[in-house]
């Protein structure tokens with residue numbers, strides 16, 4: 001069996017707004033995020049992990065921020081596209097593990113819904129997708145509440 005590993009990282013600064021979208025879940029919040037798309041930091045990191053495992057460049061190559069097509073884009077559609085790129089090359093997702101880094105919002109209450117949506121978009125069982133969170137103990141830009149960050153790793157397997 002062949003296996004591939006991929007890693008992704010993304011950041012979005014907070015801006016005006018009353019909600020954020022993380023892991024495909026809309027969460028009421030006193031700030032929004034600055035983004036060309038819906039600014040889903042967890043999905044962007046996961047897309048980059050999948051693209052990295054495939055050695056197909058990064059999310060900006062496939063969905064350029066300069067392209068009006070992606071303005072306000074639903075990141076779940078981008079994730080489905082990345083999953084399809086893997087499937088077309090004979091790769092299946094073994095598992096993915098995402099860590100969201102922020103003081104707020106709290107991710108824990110939403111993690112199950114995120115896992116469900118991400119697993120559905122990638123056509124895998126929910127136990128193949130993990131969503132975790134950590135603060136950065138008030139240190140750095142996430143600690144100061146200036147934005148959201150996320151890291152993701154994934155394993156692909158193929159015959």
Ligand SMILES: Nc1ccn([C@@H]2O[C@H](COP(=O)(O)O)[C@@H](O)[C@H]2O)c(=O)n1
Pocket residue numbers: 100101102103104105106107108109133134135136137
């Ligand atoms: N945005 C966040 C951050 C953290 N959590 C949960 O709280 C736990 C403790 O966080 P520490 O940074 O103090 O280690 C963490 O393990 C998460 O379960 C969260 O839900 N949302």
Ligand SMILES: C[C@@]1(CO)OP(=O)(O)OP(=O)(O)OC[C@H]1O
Pocket residue numbers: 010011034035036037038039044059060061063064065066070073078
């Ligand atoms: C998906 C895209 C499309 O503009 O979303 P953005 O909101 O620009 O987010 P970022 O993570 O900075 O870069 C990825 C982009 O390709």
